[in-house]
Amino acid sequence: MSRDRDRDRDRDRPSIVWFRDDLRVADHPALHAALERGAPIVCVYVLDEESRGIRPLGGAARWWLHGSLAALGEALEAIGGRLVLRRGPADRVIRSLVDETGAGAVFWNRRYGGPEREVDAGLKDALLDDGLIVRSFAANLLFEPWTIRTGQGTPFSVFTPFWRACRSAPAPRHPLPQPDAIDRADAASDDLDDWELLPTRPDWAAGLREAWTPGSDAAHERMRDFLDNDLAVYAKGRDEPAKDVTSRLSPHLRWGELSPFEVWHAVRERRSGGEGAARFLTEVGWREFAWHVLFHAPDLATTSWRAEFDAFPWPRLHPKALRAWEEGRTGVPLVDAGMRELWATGTMHNRVRMVTASFLTKNLLIDWRRGERWFWDTLVDADAASNPFNWQWVAGSGADAAPYFRVFNPELQATKFDADGEYVHRWVPEVGTDAYPEPIVDLKATRAAALAAYEHVKAARR
DNA sequence: TGAAATGTTGGGGCG
């Protein structure tokens, strides 16, 4: 810190704050640091579809990003700032922005995906070589992935001890205050509409608009609503998809409209929430665990975390079966309800995600990567860690995964968690009529076939 | 954060 101060001889040269998966103003350490530095600030977001290994955003994600950037722009303008939009390879874009503005410092909050870390590390080196101040901050995870280690010094591969270690680590810091004024430096900006993040032909986003409001204000409002009304019944109600008792905070966290530090402390302050509060924080813990695992296995979206799963004999893909699953036409009511909810709203209830994923990988015997891709394209909350992590969890190839032989029976799951059929009828109104098709596969027979195929994995382990 | 098969137990009907 003091070294930075010594270096920072030109303290009137602007600071650049590079916004990424942290589209908020409150509890934003990089912005906070820039304000403390004192020089005028350039706030920038870079749409990077070119850097090596960066995964292109899915359609639902692009829709969300548009709304979130618009909201962030307004939030910054409300305190005298402005959001500059640029497009291109991030290292080149940021460096040219430094040249244009004569910036003396660049601040950002850390990313944890493999390709993103490479971009950031390369840029940091280049900027330091040019004599700039460069600082990165912990903002989007409660626990930096490399700080949580087993007694052997290795990364965790099982959730429960991981979360126990987190709980005994230094407590997450308190959120930073919301800034009230920004002294801004100007730079040319793209027009958000020119990025064409929103769907046009066809406009499939009507259901998303109805279900969601991207942006930090809506995120904070949703959190308060959840804590006030749902936390008390969360522990029991979270498993029933017809009840709207889940937090629905995942996309807001995905885009950093809300920080996990804000969530952590808001929940802790309502410890009277009791069982619901503890349970909800455990779910936040699974998010942390997914990033911990991804940090140590950056190719999680393409490679089995358990190497022996490479021996799994996935049959040749039946495109019609995949398509039926994607479109909610499998003839299995709970599966179709979930897939239709996903397509319509960009989200799916957690329990139904497990059921639909189990059905794809075990009843249809389709590689989990296919499902992961579809969810990546259609979910508003898919991130580089949670999406592949949870797919591998269901498939059995992942860290602390459900054993492969755990096959969900969609009919039994429906009777257990949607007993009166409310959720199914909401999304599949024609169920029970002639208009609804027979199941495309026999649940019992395909379950047996999946278990038989799994024998190859067991053999490979030996 | 399974499901199904298999095993065990105990109440009650019945001859």
Place this chain on the structure above:
DNA sequence: ACGCCCCAACATTTC
């Protein structure tokens, strides 16, 4: 009164 059978309820094992 007693043994036998059935079967639900629950527990354990297996995949």
